[in-house]
Amino acid sequence: MDLPNVSAADEVPTRIQARNREAILSAGREVFARHGLRGATLDEIARTAGMSKPNLLYYFRRKTDLYKAVLEEVLADWLSPLHALDPEGDPVEELRRYIVAKMQLSNMHPQASRLFAGEIIAGAPNIHGFLSTELRDIVARKARTIEAWVAQGRLAPIDPHHLIFAIWAITQHYADFDAQIRAVLGDRAGRPGFREEAAEAVLGLVLNGVTPR
Template sequence: MARAAETRRRTRIQEEKEGRILSSALDIFAQNGFAGATLDEIAAGAGMSKPNLIYYFPGKEQIYRAVLGRTLETWLEPLMALDPAGEPLAEIRGYIRRKLEMSRARPQESRLFAGEILAGAPLIRDVLEGELKDLVDEKVAVIRAWIADGKLAPHDPYHLIFALWATTQHYADFDTQVQAVLGRETDESARYAGAERFMEEVILRGLRPE
């Protein structure tokens, strides 16, 4: 019994330390990129020594892969939630809102992912061509069924998804530019409320069947 309790405590401690490492790594990779980040910086951000960090992750690439994996899993949740049984325009409206909220609340994940894609996705191409493609294909089939049933105007579902990714993630990846153009006095809530209104008015209007 005592040994089992010790194992559980050790597991909780491991999970907590791994979480601290990945959170620190996210900040540093998002700011400096993979090449510019160092294990010393990640360890310092996690509040531990470099040898302790290496006990959990043997190298920078393993940490980077883990951060990207966690990021991609989180980033795909809004698309996973698109319900085939739901009302199409309401489902897409909900997707827009969830994606914008993720851009607002978790901009570093978006920037990290964008940086990896711009670099040619050397470490996650297999995921893009596997897990990501499978999910997108699944949701494209859902959208095509809605179009076939006359519930949405006919559009290419792949490009619809690409457009939603581009517009929602713009507010995370290019926040400095958005603030510069709108004026820094425009607060975050107003920026995202305006983005949401625009997307719902323009995108959803274009998807309504005639």
Template sequence: MGADGADRPGMSPAAPATRIQAVTRALILDAALEIFSRHGLRGSTVDEIAARAGLSKANLLYYYRRKQDLYEAVLERTLKEWLRPLEAMDVDGEPVEELRRYIEAKLVLSAERPEASRLFINEILAGAPVILPTLQTTLRSLVAEKAAIIRTWVSEGRLAPVDPFHLIFAIWATTQHYADFDVQIRAVLGTEVDRSSFQEHACQAVLSIILRGVTPR
């Protein structure tokens, strides 16, 4: 080894392996999301997930020792992705625009990862046996923080009087509806759902309905 230690473990030669591990973890989580959203925790197998990820079972288990660990990781990643737009809500921003940005971001997530929403709703309907502690801590704290911001906007007359918690609940329900009830939407609207303009039309409709309700008069 050279005197500068470049060949020692943890030095620069180890960096590519770290990047490879990050890519592999993401690959595994994507495969697991697809399988878990179809079959749930009990109905899915590590072999099936490994095959979907293009890895051996042994390779997958190097990253996640148990199926339960993998399921928890998928749920945690989903929640982090969903909460990121809410975390960005800025008390110093223009209230209607801040809410617009949040709703648009949630609709994009719903359209791009409908399987994530389906997995999450199945977990909730089962009583949230895995993710309940996170909901009672991380989620509760963040929602309370953002509800306080909305309450401030209302008190300043920058939003119409509205209960901040129920506003957030309404945004969640409306935006996730397009993923959770895709089959029902298609049954009602038929091929209209497949038109390139459908997502934009849905977004504008949701924004109009919700934002008109909170815009000061």
């Protein structure tokens, strides 16, 4: 992945260094998601991380270095469930696990989803190389798995790429458009069990469409 992460320390980090770095990445994820790369400042990220700017600069010398490190972490988290799609597994159960994992990521890390969406909307200037190489290869491999399931009659006929795109769009909608959902649904969106209700609805929509009749 062509997303270099520049750190001031080349040696194995201590626990304090690892904790500080994680705090910076978490703060960067929040601030970049809110303001984008251009609008975010290292001063705000340092304040959000609870440390001084000079301390932050020990770990990341430039704002773009931190931004790329945050994107790298987000991409690794986001693609892990897709990597786990098992060609030998039951197709419906594999897709169920994938959708549930994506919904959980959207629920637990909405800022990461918004950050990634912002990068894509901007034309993916920092990750275009990754999207057109590594991501394309991953999706191609998983599309072949879905095609095999369809050919075996284990899934209804469906274009695998559009299925993957649809899962991405539906599952990440609950993070990227949370304000819109809350505006439409009001108090219902904040009630206990709403996220579980949404996950079940998404599962029904997708799985009913791919289950063989």
